[in-house]
Amino acid sequence: MHRARDRDRGWSCLPPCAQKMTRLLLGVTLERICKAVLLLCLLHFVIIMILYFDVYAQHLDFFSRFNARNTSRVHPFSNSSRPNSTAPSYGPAGAEPPSPSAKPNTNRSVTEKPLQPCQEMPSGLVGRLLIEFSSPMSMERVQRENPDVSLGGKYTPPDCLPRQKVAILIPFRHREHHLKYWLHYLHPILRRQKVAYGIYIINQYGEDTFNRAKLLNVGFLEALKDDEEYDCFIFSDVDLIPMDDRNLYRCYEQPRHFAVGMDKFGFRLPYAGYFGGVSGLSKSQFLKINGFPNEYWGWGGEDDDIFNRISLNGMKVSRPDIRIGRYRMIKHERDKHNEPNPQRFTKIQNTKMTMKRDGISSLQYRLVEVSRQPMYTNITVEIGRPPPRLARG
């Protein structure tokens, strides 16, 4: 506009006027530069926003959330579609649209029925967990939170074929309080891990000296009596809760030690040959070492004996990464009748000689009662008492 007006005034312009013209031209170019800069700024802003949103989305784990929804969407779909898709095959087939659309329908029902094997690393895992024992806990609450666990503390993933059937054996006496927390934390973890499992507490009858390893031998046989399909056995103390659900409760090529880093040991392995707390052996691994020793009465030593049995039979203990194999222990006083076994140091020297005759092959016990509770199976057994000759030593 200004320029046009200037032009209208003609070119008979004197030097001051020309100066004005150049100034005007300068103004226009400046204005253009300004506009360009503004545009660039806008573009920059848009790009930054896109990048920002992208990072933000990743940060919120949008993708894994989509995946989770993806898999979970499969359930209601197969759940609700099955009656509908199968109905036509029973009833009026003529009601179905012509064959082209019927074909994929039959294909779908065919592919849906045989479940896929469960994933090696299930997608629903959440990683590090917050474990605390200050909130009150009750068996009713555990039951309420785990409606899909069936009588006796058993569970099978509904949406995939589990690779193993796992019996979880807990040597037990007078630890009801701990058991509630254990069940409260472990049932959901095992479910996320897509484990087919049963929980057995092996309750030592009477008040004689406790014998953890012998109870576990009993648990092995009794669990197999209950369900001969168990092919993996996990032996867990009742006061140990894993702090990461990527520590998968199943059996491996080699005997497994799960409780690598306990809080009471500063989240470190106390020594290289440590096999205490939580461990797991497949059925064949367990039988190969003749099970566990029956002669360790009182606290300590039996886990070292088991470690020796494993090494002496040419196997090697496998462990999860130290960052994943973390455990929290429920604090407690040492139980009565589970005092440290003073003979444990000499006994573990002799594993090589004792393991053939002392083990699952020589196990003797009296079954007192098996009771199926909603969240676990309670196997009460009488396993005797330490032989009197121990009093001399």
Ligand SMILES: *[C@@H]1O[C@H](CO)[C@@H](O)[C@H](O)[C@H]1NC(C)=O
């Ligand atoms: C999500 O669905 C797609 C296509 O159906 C499939 O390929 C993918 O494996 C699914 N993701 C998960 C985590 O199952």
Ligand SMILES: *[C@@H]1O[C@H](CO)[C@@H](O)[C@H](O)[C@H]1NC(C)=O
């Ligand atoms: C689908 O399955 C879930 C859990 O198994 C169940 O609660 C629900 O009632 C089922 N829905 C239908 C429509 O069958």
Ligand SMILES: *[C@@H]1O[C@H](CO)[C@@H](O)[C@H](O)[C@H]1NC(C)=O
């Ligand atoms: C599937 O069956 C349910 C109940 O039988 C019915 O309400 C629904 O409309 C059916 N869906 C289709 C797509 O036929």
Ligand SMILES: *[C@@H]1O[C@H](CO)[C@@H](O)[C@H](O)[C@H]1NC(C)=O
């Ligand atoms: C049916 O599904 C199978 C496997 O999922 C596939 O190989 C086959 O080509 C499908 N058939 C039809 C007719 O879509």
Ligand SMILES: *[C@@H]1O[C@H](CO)[C@@H](O)[C@H](O)[C@H]1NC(C)=O
């Ligand atoms: C297990 O059963 C025994 C024998 O009936 C009983 O004394 C004990 O309280 C039960 N323990 C648990 C935790 O259910």
